[in-house]
Amino acid sequence: MPSMSAIDTFDYVVFGATGDLTMRKLLPALYHRFRDKQIPETARVIGAARSVLSDDEYRDRADKALRRFVKPDALDEDLIHRFLGMIFYASVNGAEADSTWENMTRLFDDSVADKIRVFYLATSPELYGRICGNLAAKGLVTESARVVLEKPIGHDLDSARAINDEVGQYFVETKIFRIDHYLGKETVQNLIALRFANPVFARLWNADAIDHVQITAAETVGVEGRGDYYDHSGALRDMIQNHLLQVLCLVAMEPPGSLDADNLRNEKLKVLRALKPINAADVQHVAVRGQYGRGMVGKEIVPAYLEELGEGRQSDTETFIAIKAEVHSWRWGNVPFYLRSGKRLPNKVSEVVVQFRETPWSIFNTKLEPNRLIIRLQPEEGIQLSIMSKDPGPDGMVLRPANIDISFEKAFATRYPDAYERLLMDTVRGDPVLFMRRDEVEAAWTWVEPILKAWKEHPGTPHHYTAGSWGPDAARTLIQETGHVWHEDMK
Numbered sequence: 001m002p003s004m005s006a007i008d009t010f011d012y013v014v015f016g017a018t019g020d021l022t023m024r025k026l027l028p029a030l031y032h033r034f035r036d037k038q039i040p041e042t043a044r045v046i047g048a049a050r051s052v053l054s055d056d057e058y059r060d061r062a063d064k065a066l067r068r069f070v071k072p073d074a075l076d077e078d079l080i081h082r083f084l085g086m087i088f089y090a091s092v093n094g095a096e097a098d099s100t101w102e103n104m105t106r107l108f109d110d111s112v113a114d115k116i117r118v119f120y121l122a123t124s125p126e127l128y129g130r131i132c133g134n135l136a137a138k139g140l141v142t143e144s145a146r147v148v149l150e151k152p153i154g155h156d157l158d159s160a161r162a163i164n165d166e167v168g169q170y171f172v173e174t175k176i177f178r179i180d181h182y183l184g185k186e187t188v189q190n191l192i193a194l195r196f197a198n199p200v201f202a203r204l205w206n207a208d209a210i211d212h213v214q215i216t217a218a219e220t221v222g223v224e225g226r227g228d229y230y231d232h233s234g235a236l237r238d239m240i241q242n243h244l245l246q247v248l249c250l251v252a253m254e255p256p257g258s259l260d261a262d263n264l265r266n267e268k269l270k271v272l273r274a275l276k277p278i279n280a281a282d283v284q285h286v287a288v289r290g291q292y293g294r295g296m297v298g299k300e301i302v303p304a305y306l307e308e309l310g311e312g313r314q315s316d317t318e319t320f321i322a323i324k325a326e327v328h329s330w331r332w333g334n335v336p337f338y339l340r341s342g343k344r345l346p347n348k349v350s351e352v353v354v355q356f357r358e359t360p361w362s363i364f365n366t367k368l369e370p371n372r373l374i375i376r377l378q379p380e381e382g383i384q385l386s387i388m389s390k391d392p393g394p395d396g397m398v399l400r401p402a403n404i405d406i407s408f409e410k411a412f413a414t415r416y417p418d419a420y421e422r423l424l425m426d427t428v429r430g431d432p433v434l435f436m437r438r439d440e441v442e443a444a445w446t447w448v449e450p451i452l453k454a455w456k457e458h459p460g461t462p463h464h465y466t467a468g469s470w471g472p473d474a475a476r477t478l479i480q481e482t483g484h485v486w487h488e489d490m491k
Ligand SMILES: NC(=O)C1=CN([C@@H]2O[C@H](COP(=O)(O)OP(=O)(O)OC[C@H]3O[C@@H](n4cnc5c(N)ncnc54)[C@H](OP(=O)(O)O)[C@@H]3O)[C@@H](O)[C@H]2O)C=CC1
Pocket: 015, 016, 017, 018, 019, 020, 021, 022, 048, 049, 050, 051, 092, 093, 094, 095, 096, 121, 122, 123, 124, 125, 127, 150, 151, 152, 226, 229
């Protein structure tokens, strides 16, 4: 995979330039790359949205966003000033052919034909096809142009296919970058290193040695200002269909022949296609959905989901989900993969827990805990291996679990770039290895679709959980049925 070396100059056009994602993630990511001298000063960032703003008015918003979302120690007045000078704004409705496209096209009048041009679509996905069609009709899609599609790609399999078909009319697959920011996280990429650069794990990575795997993405936040989007989406679409399934793929895939994009993505695709299909009758046994009520996260009393949505709103959208998945392959036999994600949980933590099988026989009086490999994706990125160890002392062979603990922060003493920094640079480089191919996205939708359908046909109320707890009791029961416990309950 490529390193963070200087990249060629480019024009980066962001549709959705006034939105939350651009302000919170994209502009800070570009600023950081500029600060590290990766982006040349001849590059341009062109914001596009319907709001009518001058370049300076938009720069003013960008300035505020940087001061709010970049850590103070990375803010430098001279750098900010120079970075803002690279930003332009075009007021245009990307979905309308007869909108004010001249605001954008004039910015390219003098542009060199082969300058790299990236169109990043940070709008609602229903607009992707129309925006691409209009870009093509206005002559903006040059040989060196590529398009970045934010997740979610669609709302279900049909809409994902429709978006892929539409965008595919204007960009060939190799020029389409479907972003899943989890793949840009250093620790998620490190799963590949852990598995394929360390034979000690490689030889144990199968059903003979592994009892089960837990993949958790827990958040303390609620839906913040994104209630309208979230209520239409829910945790299954928002987190499982993309981020957690991508992590599962990296944990479960066979070794790719190389790190070439298609080799890697072919292996991930095989995992998605090997997931045991969930039929309608199974849904209630393998998937638990929950919605948070009022509670306490840390020291803060927080409102219920319905209160956050707004007065009088009713909703059966899930803010928590736990699923038992199985990968039907020789390697994984009957190893359950438990996936779990939720908002308003006690801690912000994303992790993979690989629990190994118990010893076949014990010569000790102490109960032996199974070995566990905990890959902490965020925060406090690192790896922990819990092993049974002799308790020091004269009392004989008393054993207790102890941890081999690697903190990446201590081991590598470096700043962890935000996932978007890496991914945005890859879109300029034209490197698709950390982006989802069309068939992967559609395979992921194919797997989650029966759950979505079952919930639609039998709406029911999601299980209640109190904000600040680890989700509904039913999630505990789901995993206990196969004799397992969630990681936080093991302690
Ligand atoms: N926010 C986040 O943390 C994440 C967001 N995403 C995805 O990114 C996308 C954007 O999310 P977010 O920033 O939160 O959304 P927002 O609602 O905050 O922003 C939407 C943006 O799109 C612009 N817009 C809407 N319609 C048009 C149009 N017809 N032509 C041009 N611009 C338009 C809006 O500006 P205006 O009204 O001025 O046109 C605004 O800038 C969504 O697909 C979301 O699911 C994915 C992961 C995380």
